[in-house]
Amino acid sequence: MWGLKAVATSLLVCSVLGARNFPPDFKFGSASSAYQVEGAWNYGDKTPSIWDVFIKKYPNVIIDNSNADIACNSFHDWERDVKMARELGLDYYRFSISWPRILPTGKQDRISEYGKKYYNDLINALLENGIKPVVTMYHWDLPQALQDWGGWLNPLITDWFENYARVLYSLFGDRVKTWLTLNEPLIFCELSFNTGKHPPGLLSAGQGNYVCNKNAMLAHAKAWRVYDKEFREKQRGKVSLANQYIWLEPHTDSEIDVEATKIARQLMIGMYTHPIFSKDGGWPPVIERIVAEKSKKEGRFLSRLPGFTQEEIEVIKGTYDFLGINYYTARTVNKVEDGVEVGEWPLLGSSDLDIQLTTNDKWNMTDASWLFEHPVGFRRLLNWLKNEYGDIDILITENGYATNKTIIDDQARVKYMEKHLEQVLLTINEDKIKVIGYTAWSMMDNFEWCDGYSLRFGLYEVDFKDPKLKHKPRASAHYYTNVIKHRSLDFDDKISNIITGEL
Ligand code: PNW
Secondary structure (H helix, E strand, O other): OOHHHHHHHHHHHHHHHHOOOOOOOOEEEEOOOOOHHHOOOOOOOOOOEHHHHOOOOOOOHHHOOOOOOOOOOOOOOOOHHHHHHHHHHOEEEEEEHHHHOOOOOOOOOOOOOOHHHHHHHHHHHHHHHEEEEEEEEEEEEEHHHOOOOOHOOOOOHHHHHHHHHHHHHHHHHHOOOEEEEEEOOHHHHHHHHHHOOOOOOOOOOOHHHHHHHHHHHHHHHHHHHHHHHHHHHHOOOEEEEEEEEEEEEOOOOOOHHHHHHHHHHHOHHHHHOHHHHOOOOOOOOOHHHHHHHHHHHHHOOOOOOOOOOOHHHHHHHHHHHHHEEEEEEEEEEEEEOOOOOOOOOOOOOHHOEEEEEEOOOOOEEOOOOEEOOHHHHHHHHHHHHHHHHHOEEEEEEOOOOOOOOOOOOOHHHHHHHHHHHHHHHHHOOOOOOOOEEEEEOEEOOOOOHHHHOOOOOOEEEEEEOOOOOOEOOHHHHEEEEEEEHOOOOOOOOOOOOOOOOOO
């Protein structure tokens, strides 16, 4: 009797365990971005980015009055970063290229030898250690030289970006096979123009964000097309973008909230996805209609949302080889009366839709004021994307957890990762969605934009008070190393001693 029970139990355990294994070709990575880790802000011929200029002009916008002049010193200490990636056992490392470090004028008239050498060294060292580079071309650090020409509000940026992309493919495309054009255009357009919290700090709510949105879609598309026409045959890589998706659910069961949520998803997700990934291309029609109606009511001659020409729709449509997704959090949607103040966060033209975005009491709050945990929302989001745009290979380009303390035994981060990876597995196994990889944000603590060094996302802790910036692996680094090693969420839970932390 007991024997049978034991067999039954172990069979059950095995099948449950089996369900928590990743497919053999699933890839694991971790990420950073140039501005957040490199430092060396004015080394050699590098010119300032909009973040350098913004922080120097308004130091108080950063919570702890810090800056990223040194950050993690990755520009000088890239060997340590490669060591960390190797210790973790990563299949790939996602990092970004600083546009003003490679092209000091922002335009292709001069390529910096310093910039070229730095990224060549990093890419070569990663490859020598069996780690693939996944490279983001733009992670928010626009050359100030281009901001002086209007930055993301000038349609010429689509040409500047195309030319920059061409330079990157020619310099590094022989070794880099996965490219992300833009990181989170939704966030940089919204925070730069709808709230004015990010540089250039130009508040143009309800207009600048939409112009930026349009230019970002075209810039991405042109960069993809350059690859397709001039490089794909020889280099055989893949190009997409990394979109930030905040999953939305109705605040109540009311028909009104349910309907409002469907529309809000088209604003929050569709505006940066529909033009590229849908069959018809262009803006999500419902948003185009609502903003046009609102604009008319305001007495405007034209909609605040600039339209696409048919030619532009065609240029943008289909410019992807996979879809990059950054997922952290979710919100609930409730409809408010026309004209009611909806507050600033969480942003995103909420006033155009007359909705308020709040949260569900059941979702754990984290130390980041915007980050509420809703792992099931991750799976729902992936299913929503499949329903809207069909079967597309999906690379999770970011997912991570913040603490406001320097805590080594970061069990809350471990749990967050496990819960989100579990949803990824369910999506692959049950929903048959092709998720090809997962990227933990971030490999190490770094400069967290307006939160400075007060919020920590790292698998490795960084002591920013130490001139040597000592790094130490957290419990989450050990956990992730085990997940990668076993390609499973089930493993003997002893803390592995693979990681020495001697960096
Ligand atoms: C991302 N949200 O930003 C960025 O890509 C990283 O540079 C950043 O360090 C990281 O996430 C953590 O903040 C986000 O509102 C901005 O849900 C906003 C949201 C999520 C991520």
